[in-house]
Every structure is written in structure tokens, then in C-alpha cells.
Amino acid sequence: MPAPMAEPLLSGRSLRLWAGALVVAALLILVEGNSGLDVWMADAMFDFHTHEFPWQHAWLTEHFGHGTLKVLLTGLGALPIAAVVWDALRRGRALTPWWRLRVRLLALCTALIPLVVSLLKRASHSHCPWDLERYGGYQPYYRLLEHIPRWVEAGHCLPGGHASSALWLVGLAVFWLPHDARKAATVAGWALLFGGLVGWMQQLRGAHFLSHTLWSMWIAAAMLLALLAAHRAWLRTAHAREAAALQRIAN
Template identity: 50%
Template sequence: MPASAIEEAAEQHAGSLLEMRSCRRLAAALVLVAPLLAALGQWTDVDLVLADWLYSRASACFPWRDAWLTATFGHEILKAGLALLAACFVALAIADALRPQAPLDRPLARLRLRVIACSAVLVPLATSLLKQASSAHCPWDLARYGGNEPYVRLFEALPAGILPGHCMPAGHASSALWLVSLVVWWLPGPGRGAWRAACLALAPGLVLGWMQQMRDAHFLTHTLWSAWIACAIVLALVMLLQPSGGTVRRAPAGTRCRAR
């Protein structure tokens, strides 16, 4: 049996989705991306450029703000469907914890379900709590787009007498960004497949974030920060919930292991 196959089988037998070395690499990547996102909002005008492009100065409004696609389908129907899907994962995880389900009798299957269920709760919750601590205003509140509030960058203080806007990160996008946790169904496995799955799983959240940008409810960096938070939470859950921190037990040469 090839050595790589033995290692993969041993990892599955240990009930681990990612070995600790891979977890550390992903954590380091997230740490490196954070200052890039901060710089994007602090030292570029990408948020304003995109918002200006979507804003109609002729009618002094954002044409997509009350459109059915963005306001009804994107903000209400899709969000309700995603909330229902999240509730199903949470309910299944609770039911399995109280009375283990036969289809989840293998360690990896149960671990995957718990990561997804916890992500479905923690990603929107963490995003909502961080919003309450932020001073950023939504575009539609800014004087630049017909509101009354000043535009303040990430590391700038609010002018005296201006109340916090509580608009960053993007809360609506987080209702779909927890779907990135579905990548665990491709772990452990070839890295290329897992990366493709992660990108596809992030897509719904990014689309919802873009719809909110079309409505003047958020800036691009608001959505990107929400995506970063979702990825960080999913990685943290994998590291915390898998046994032994993801340490792979190597199988002796010539042995075969199978996940149970």
C-alpha cells in the first residue's frame, strides 16, 4: 500500500480532518490576509469607487435598493432559506448528541456535522456582535449618498457628536458565509478538491454581500471582512473539535486502517 494512502487512512482512523501543520499554515494565511483587508479599506477608495458606480446621481438614489431581486429575493427569501438550512444542521447535530444517529456512526461524519452546525450558529453570531462594536456607517447613511453621516475609514475616529453606525462587517452576507464550513466534507482529502469546494461554498455569501452593496447597505470591505471571519471561525472549530488537535497517528508499514 503506498505511504500516502497509509497516512490518509491513519488520519481518518484518528478522526482528524486536518493535521496540525496544515491548520497552522491556514491560520498563518488568515493572519497575513487581515492587514491586507485593513489596508484595502484604510488606504484605497475601492469602497467609494464601487458605491459611486452603483449610485445614480441623476435620481439621487441607488436604483437597486428596492428592486425585487435584491430587496425581496436576496434580503428576505434567500436569507429565510439559509436560516432554515442552518436550523436543520443544528437540529441534526443536537439530535445526534442526544441520541447518536446510525448514519453518523463514523467519527469523521459526526465531526463534520458538528463543525457545520457550530459554524451555522457562530458565524452569524460573531458577525452580529462585531457589528455592534463598529463605528462604520452604511453607505445609505452617508452624506455622500443623500444621508447625514460622514464617511470614516477603519482606523479613523468618529467626529464629535456622531454616533456609531454599527454597519461593519456585513451581517446579511454572514447568513450564507457559514456555508464555507461545508468544505469539511472534502477533508481529509486532496487539497485541490478542498480549495475548490471552499471557493464554491463562499460564493453564496459573496453574492449576497454584492446584492447588499447594490442596495447601498454595505461596502465591499464589509463583505470581505465577513468572509474572513467565517473562514477563521471554521478553521478554529476544526482545530478545537477534532481529537488531539489534528495530530495524525501514522500507521505501521503494511497496515490498513479504515474510518469507523
């Protein structure tokens, strides 16, 4: 049961505003994914003379971006999970309530954002650019909302999985909530941009389209908002139970 002064990290009005922004963002990504922008950008990254993506095996994009950076981010993401486990082993004596809530939310972002992206990717029929006939592969290209015939092999490439190794950083925003919502939004924005940059390096390699990265960014923002909404709902339920218990005692 929360303390009497416990408050949600995000107000109901802010939740509604950000939810509306996410709906608009989803519509814009749908438009982008069904326009020619994905292919136009992939064309710009592909060398039609050598029939390859010049950045596919470059040190920056493959060895650093796809290798070293991912390992570093995964290791960094293990820290909040380890902190939650340590606090549990210490029976709540390792962290103060203020830190415990926020570290738990960050740990959930660390675990859930890559997991959700991975599960959606496994269910996806969209192909990576380098698998397409246009770029030397063997599969036809279909836009996001186009019907894909059953005979076409599933591509499992949407959303962009690699970007999610960085997008959990969006959870850092909770450390500025509720006292400085503007700074929290700034932190979340920079985290999304960083995740987008990680995804961009894979686009240079021909591993993803722009829409794949944008959907990963959207999922990360939606997961953070869902966690904040869940915390708010939990507080309301707990406070209602506390009030009912006090009312029964008074009667």
C-alpha cells in the first residue's frame, strides 16, 4: 500500500496528451511506410554499380555499431535489473522508496522494450532491404499495408531489433518525474534520437528501412507511457482500497 503522499509520476492530462501524440506519430509512420520514402532512402545507401551496400561491412556500422555498441548497451541495461534484484535480496534496504520505484521502471523498460520489439519482429512478414530483389536479394518488396501472398517467405525484419538495444534508455526520463516533466521529456527525446541513430547505422548496412527504426522508437515511447499509466492506475486502486478500509474502521 503506498504512502499517503504518494503521487503518480505523470498527471492524467499529460498521459492523455502524450497518448494523443503517440496516435498521431503512429499515423505518420504508417504514411511514411506506405510512401516511397523507405525505398528512396535505401536506394541512396545502395551502390547500384557494385550491387552492394557500401556500409554493410564497414567497421563503424558492423563491428562497432552492430557488435561493440550493442554489447556495451546490453551490459549497461543489466545494471538496473541487477539493482532491483539486489534490493529484493536486501529486503528493500538497498534502495529508498524514491529510487526503488524509478529503478524498477527503468529495469522494466530495459527488459520489456527489447522483448516486445523482438516478439513483433518474429511475427513480421516484412523483409530487410538486403533480402529484396532490388538490392541483390531474392524477395519482392511490399509496402507496410500491402497484402503479402502466402508463398512469400516471412522476413522477420519489422520493427528494427538492433535499435531496441539503445531505446530502453527512454526509461531514464522517470528520474525527472514528476518534479520536472519538461526535462523528463527532453531526456526521453534524446534517448529516442540515440536509439534512432543506432538504427540508422543498420539502415546504412541495408539491414532495415527507415520505417523499421521509427516503429521501434514508437514502441519504446509507448511502452514507457504504458508503464507510467499502469503505475498511476495502481496508485488509484491502492488509495481507493485504503480509503475504503479507513471508512470501514470509522463505521
